[in-house]
Amino acid sequence: MSEARLRAGRGPGGAREPQDKESESENKLDGETASDSESKSEFGGSSPVPTSDDTPEVLNRALSNLSSRWKNWWVRGILTLAMITFFFIIIYLGPMVLMTIVMCVQIKCFHEIITIGYNVYHSYDLPWFRTLSWYFLLCVNYFFYGETVTDYFFTLVQREEPLRILSKYHRFISFALYLTGFCMFVLSLVKKHYRLQFYMFGWTHVTLLIVVTQSHLIIHNLFEGMIWFIVPISCVICNDIMAYMFGFFFGRTPLIKVWDVLGDKT
Numbered sequence: 514m515s516e517a518r519l520r521a522g523r524g525p526g527g528a529r530e531p532q533d534k535e536s537e538s539e540n541k542l543d544g545e546t547a548s549d550s551e552s553k554s555e556f557g558g559s560s561p562v563p564t565s566d567d568t569p570e571v572l573n574r575a576l577s578n579l580s581s582r583w584k585n586w587w588v589r590g591i592l593t594l595a596m597i598t599f600f601f602i603i604i605y606l607g608p609m610v611l612m613t614i615v616m617c618v619q620i621k622c623f624h625e626i627i628t629i630g631y632n633v634y635h636s637y638d639l640p641w642f643r644t645l646s647w648y649f650l651l652c653v654n655y656f657f658y659g660e661t662v663t664d665y666f667f668t669l670v671q672r673e674e675p676l677r678i679l680s681k682y683h684r685f686i687s688f689a690l691y692l693t694g695f696c697m698f699v700l701s702l703v704k705k706h707y708r709l710q711f712y713m714f715g716w717t718h719v720t721l722l723i724v725v726t727q728s729h730l731i732i733h734n735l736f737e738g739m740i741w742f743i744v745p746i747s748c749v750i751c752n753d754i755m756a757y758m759f760g761f762f763f764g765r766t767p768l769i770k771v772w773d774v775l776g777d778k779t
Contacts, residue, residue: 586761593754600750604743608735611742615735619728623650626720630713639710641701646717648694653721656687657729665736 576584603610627646634642663670663680670676679686702710734741 589757597750600746604739608739611735611739612732615728615731619724620650623720623724626724627717630716634709634713639701639706639713640703641697642713645694645698645701646720648697649691649717649721650725652687652690652694653725655690656683657725658732659683659687661729661733661736 576587579587603614623646627643631643659679660683663683670680698710698714731742
Protein backbone atom coordinates (compact mmCIF):
# COMPACT_ATOMS: atom_id res chain seq x y z
CA MET A 514 0.00 0.00 0.00
CA SER A 515 2.82 2.43 0.85
CA GLU A 516 4.55 1.76 -2.54
CA ALA A 517 1.28 2.34 -4.42
CA ARG A 518 0.79 5.63 -2.61
CA LEU A 519 4.31 6.73 -3.43
CA ARG A 520 3.86 5.87 -7.12
CA ALA A 521 0.52 7.64 -7.23
CA GLY A 522 2.01 10.70 -5.62
CA ARG A 523 4.87 11.02 -8.13
CA GLY A 524 4.41 12.98 -11.34
CA PRO A 525 5.72 12.12 -14.78
CA GLY A 526 9.24 13.28 -13.84
CA GLY A 527 9.33 11.17 -10.71
CA ALA A 528 8.82 14.22 -8.47
CA ARG A 529 6.24 14.39 -5.79
CA GLU A 530 3.26 16.61 -6.23
CA PRO A 531 2.65 19.53 -3.87
CA GLN A 532 -0.14 17.63 -2.17
CA ASP A 533 2.46 15.31 -0.63
CA LYS A 534 4.35 18.28 0.76
CA GLU A 535 1.16 19.64 2.26
CA SER A 536 0.34 16.25 3.78
CA GLU A 537 3.87 15.97 5.18
CA SER A 538 3.64 19.41 6.75
CA GLU A 539 0.26 18.52 8.22
CA ASN A 540 1.70 15.30 9.63
CA LYS A 541 4.59 17.22 11.16
CA LEU A 542 2.23 19.70 12.70
CA ASP A 543 0.06 16.90 14.01
CA GLY A 544 3.12 15.15 15.42
CA GLU A 545 4.34 18.32 17.08
CA THR A 546 1.00 19.08 18.61
CA ALA A 547 0.68 15.53 19.87
CA SER A 548 4.12 15.62 21.43
CA ASP A 549 3.43 19.06 22.87
CA SER A 550 0.20 17.86 24.42
CA GLU A 551 1.97 14.83 25.85
CA SER A 552 4.74 16.96 27.32
CA LYS A 553 2.21 19.38 28.76
CA SER A 554 0.26 16.61 30.36
CA GLU A 555 3.46 15.00 31.60
CA PHE A 556 4.98 18.12 33.15
CA GLY A 557 1.74 19.66 34.30
CA GLY A 558 1.30 22.31 31.60
CA SER A 559 -2.37 21.70 30.87
CA SER A 560 -3.47 19.92 34.03
CA PRO A 561 -1.76 21.35 37.14
CA VAL A 562 -0.92 18.90 39.88
CA PRO A 563 -2.85 19.67 43.07
CA THR A 564 -0.64 20.59 46.03
CA SER A 565 -1.44 19.68 49.61
CA ASP A 566 -1.46 22.38 52.29
CA ASP A 567 0.63 21.26 55.27
CA THR A 568 0.06 24.44 57.28
CA PRO A 569 -1.09 23.73 60.86
CA GLU A 570 -4.79 24.23 61.42
CA VAL A 571 -4.16 26.85 64.13
CA LEU A 572 -2.24 29.07 61.69
CA ASN A 573 -4.86 28.56 58.98
CA ARG A 574 -7.58 29.85 61.30
CA ALA A 575 -5.51 32.78 62.57
CA LEU A 576 -4.47 33.87 59.06
CA SER A 577 -7.70 33.08 57.22
CA ASN A 578 -8.45 36.79 56.51
CA LEU A 579 -5.11 37.42 54.77
CA SER A 580 -4.22 36.90 51.13
CA SER A 581 -2.20 33.86 50.14
CA ARG A 582 0.93 36.02 49.68
CA TRP A 583 0.87 37.50 53.16
CA LYS A 584 -0.33 34.24 54.66
CA ASN A 585 2.80 32.57 53.28
CA TRP A 586 4.86 35.43 54.74
CA TRP A 587 3.51 34.97 58.27
CA VAL A 588 3.73 31.18 58.15
CA ARG A 589 7.36 31.32 57.09
CA GLY A 590 8.12 33.99 59.69
CA ILE A 591 6.60 32.04 62.58
CA LEU A 592 8.30 28.80 61.58
CA THR A 593 11.61 30.66 61.16
CA LEU A 594 11.42 31.98 64.71
CA ALA A 595 10.59 28.47 65.96
CA MET A 596 13.59 26.96 64.17
CA ILE A 597 15.94 29.70 65.41
CA THR A 598 14.74 29.06 68.97
CA PHE A 599 15.36 25.34 68.53
CA PHE A 600 18.83 26.13 67.15
CA PHE A 601 19.73 28.18 70.25
CA ILE A 602 18.46 25.39 72.51
CA ILE A 603 20.75 22.90 70.75
CA ILE A 604 23.71 25.27 71.14
CA TYR A 605 22.88 25.66 74.85
CA LEU A 606 23.00 21.87 75.32
CA GLY A 607 26.69 21.87 74.43
CA PRO A 608 29.16 20.47 71.87
CA MET A 609 28.51 16.78 72.60
CA VAL A 610 24.86 17.13 71.58
CA LEU A 611 25.91 18.99 68.43
CA MET A 612 28.38 16.23 67.54
CA THR A 613 25.68 13.62 68.04
CA ILE A 614 23.32 15.55 65.75
CA VAL A 615 26.04 15.92 63.11
CA MET A 616 26.68 12.17 63.18
CA CYS A 617 22.96 11.42 62.88
CA VAL A 618 22.67 13.80 59.92
CA GLN A 619 25.71 12.17 58.32
CA ILE A 620 24.21 8.69 58.60
CA LYS A 621 20.83 9.87 57.29
CA CYS A 622 22.41 11.65 54.28
CA PHE A 623 24.47 8.58 53.46
CA HIS A 624 21.38 6.38 53.72
CA GLU A 625 19.41 8.64 51.37
CA ILE A 626 22.11 8.77 48.68
CA ILE A 627 22.83 5.04 48.82
CA THR A 628 19.09 4.30 48.65
CA ILE A 629 18.88 6.28 45.39
CA GLY A 630 21.49 4.03 43.77
CA TYR A 631 19.88 0.92 45.19
CA ASN A 632 16.40 1.84 43.95
CA VAL A 633 17.76 2.42 40.45
CA TYR A 634 19.69 -0.83 40.19
CA HIS A 635 17.95 -3.19 42.62
CA SER A 636 16.40 -5.10 39.70
CA TYR A 637 19.88 -6.43 38.83
CA ASP A 638 20.13 -8.25 42.19
CA LEU A 639 23.66 -7.02 42.92
CA PRO A 640 24.95 -9.00 45.93
CA TRP A 641 26.19 -7.26 49.09
CA PHE A 642 25.70 -3.75 47.71
CA ARG A 643 24.09 -2.20 50.78
CA THR A 644 26.14 -4.35 53.16
CA LEU A 645 29.40 -3.19 51.60
CA SER A 646 28.20 0.43 51.55
CA TRP A 647 27.54 0.46 55.28
CA TYR A 648 30.76 -1.45 55.93
CA PHE A 649 32.79 1.20 54.10
CA LEU A 650 30.96 3.92 56.05
CA LEU A 651 32.13 2.25 59.27
CA CYS A 652 35.71 1.99 57.97
CA VAL A 653 35.88 5.62 56.85
CA ASN A 654 34.43 6.89 60.14
CA TYR A 655 37.00 4.86 62.07
CA PHE A 656 39.80 6.26 59.90
CA PHE A 657 38.67 9.90 60.22
CA TYR A 658 37.67 9.95 63.88
CA GLY A 659 40.25 7.55 65.32
CA GLU A 660 43.10 10.03 65.56
CA THR A 661 40.74 12.91 66.46
CA VAL A 662 39.39 11.02 69.47
CA THR A 663 42.94 10.08 70.48
CA ASP A 664 44.10 13.70 70.36
CA TYR A 665 41.23 15.18 72.36
CA PHE A 666 40.52 12.27 74.75
CA PHE A 667 44.06 11.03 75.26
CA THR A 668 43.66 10.34 78.98
CA LEU A 669 40.50 8.27 78.49
CA VAL A 670 42.04 6.30 75.61
CA GLN A 671 45.18 5.46 77.56
CA ARG A 672 43.14 4.26 80.52
CA GLU A 673 41.41 1.43 78.60
CA GLU A 674 43.45 -1.36 77.00
CA PRO A 675 41.18 -1.99 73.94
CA LEU A 676 41.07 1.72 73.15
CA ARG A 677 44.83 1.95 73.49
CA ILE A 678 45.32 -0.84 70.95
CA LEU A 679 42.85 0.76 68.52
CA SER A 680 44.68 4.06 68.90
CA LYS A 681 48.21 2.67 68.62
CA TYR A 682 47.56 0.64 65.44
CA HIS A 683 44.94 2.99 64.05
CA ARG A 684 46.28 3.36 60.50
CA PHE A 685 47.15 -0.32 60.13
CA ILE A 686 43.66 -1.35 61.29
CA SER A 687 42.10 1.19 58.90
CA PHE A 688 44.10 -0.21 56.00
CA ALA A 689 43.20 -3.80 56.95
CA LEU A 690 39.50 -2.94 57.20
CA TYR A 691 39.47 -1.24 53.81
CA LEU A 692 41.41 -4.10 52.21
CA THR A 693 38.91 -6.57 53.64
CA GLY A 694 36.04 -4.58 52.16
CA PHE A 695 37.75 -4.43 48.76
CA CYS A 696 38.25 -8.22 48.81
CA MET A 697 34.57 -8.65 49.66
CA PHE A 698 33.69 -6.43 46.70
CA VAL A 699 35.86 -8.52 44.35
CA LEU A 700 34.21 -11.71 45.60
CA SER A 701 30.77 -10.21 44.98
CA LEU A 702 31.42 -9.50 41.28
CA VAL A 703 28.92 -11.12 38.92
CA LYS A 704 29.41 -11.82 35.22
CA LYS A 705 27.76 -9.39 32.79
CA HIS A 706 27.42 -6.81 35.60
CA TYR A 707 31.06 -5.83 36.12
CA ARG A 708 30.62 -2.31 34.77
CA LEU A 709 27.51 -1.69 36.82
CA GLN A 710 29.11 -3.00 40.02
CA PHE A 711 32.20 -0.84 39.58
CA TYR A 712 29.89 2.11 38.95
CA MET A 713 28.11 1.48 42.26
CA PHE A 714 31.48 0.99 43.96
CA GLY A 715 32.49 4.47 42.77
CA TRP A 716 29.06 5.82 43.78
CA THR A 717 29.67 4.63 47.34
CA HIS A 718 33.14 6.16 47.53
CA VAL A 719 32.04 9.55 46.17
CA THR A 720 29.19 9.57 48.68
CA LEU A 721 31.64 8.81 51.48
CA LEU A 722 33.94 11.58 50.29
CA ILE A 723 31.15 14.16 50.24
CA VAL A 724 29.27 13.18 53.40
CA VAL A 725 31.88 11.91 55.84
CA THR A 726 34.52 14.52 55.01
CA GLN A 727 32.12 17.39 55.67
CA SER A 728 30.86 15.94 58.95
CA HIS A 729 34.44 15.28 60.08
CA LEU A 730 35.43 18.90 59.40
CA ILE A 731 32.35 20.18 61.26
CA ILE A 732 33.16 18.06 64.30
CA HIS A 733 36.82 19.14 64.11
CA ASN A 734 35.64 22.77 64.18
CA LEU A 735 33.51 22.00 67.23
CA PHE A 736 36.60 20.68 69.02
CA GLU A 737 38.41 23.92 68.19
CA GLY A 738 35.56 26.03 69.62
CA MET A 739 31.82 26.56 69.34
CA ILE A 740 32.37 29.87 67.57
CA TRP A 741 33.65 28.07 64.44
CA PHE A 742 30.34 26.24 64.23
CA ILE A 743 27.99 29.08 65.18
CA VAL A 744 29.39 31.72 62.80
CA PRO A 745 29.11 29.71 59.51
CA ILE A 746 25.65 28.39 60.40
CA SER A 747 24.48 31.89 61.36
CA CYS A 748 25.77 33.27 58.05
CA VAL A 749 23.75 30.66 56.14
CA ILE A 750 20.63 31.40 58.21
CA CYS A 751 20.91 35.17 57.71
CA ASN A 752 21.56 34.73 53.98
CA ASP A 753 18.45 32.58 53.50
CA ILE A 754 16.24 34.92 55.51
CA MET A 755 17.38 38.09 53.73
CA ALA A 756 17.16 36.39 50.31
CA TYR A 757 13.51 35.55 50.97
CA MET A 758 12.71 39.01 52.34
CA PHE A 759 14.37 40.78 49.41
CA GLY A 760 12.56 38.56 46.89
CA PHE A 761 9.25 39.08 48.71
CA PHE A 762 9.38 42.89 48.67
CA PHE A 763 11.47 43.66 45.58
CA GLY A 764 11.33 40.55 43.41
CA ARG A 765 9.43 40.62 40.14
CA THR A 766 9.95 37.15 38.64
CA PRO A 767 9.51 33.90 40.60
CA LEU A 768 12.63 31.79 40.78
CA ILE A 769 10.97 28.82 39.10
CA LYS A 770 10.22 30.95 36.00
CA VAL A 771 13.83 32.16 35.86
CA TRP A 772 14.96 28.54 35.98
CA ASP A 773 12.58 27.60 33.13
CA VAL A 774 13.94 30.43 30.95
CA LEU A 775 17.53 29.38 31.58
CA GLY A 776 16.61 25.77 30.82
CA ASP A 777 15.03 26.78 27.51
CA LYS A 778 18.13 28.76 26.49
CA THR A 779 20.45 25.89 27.24
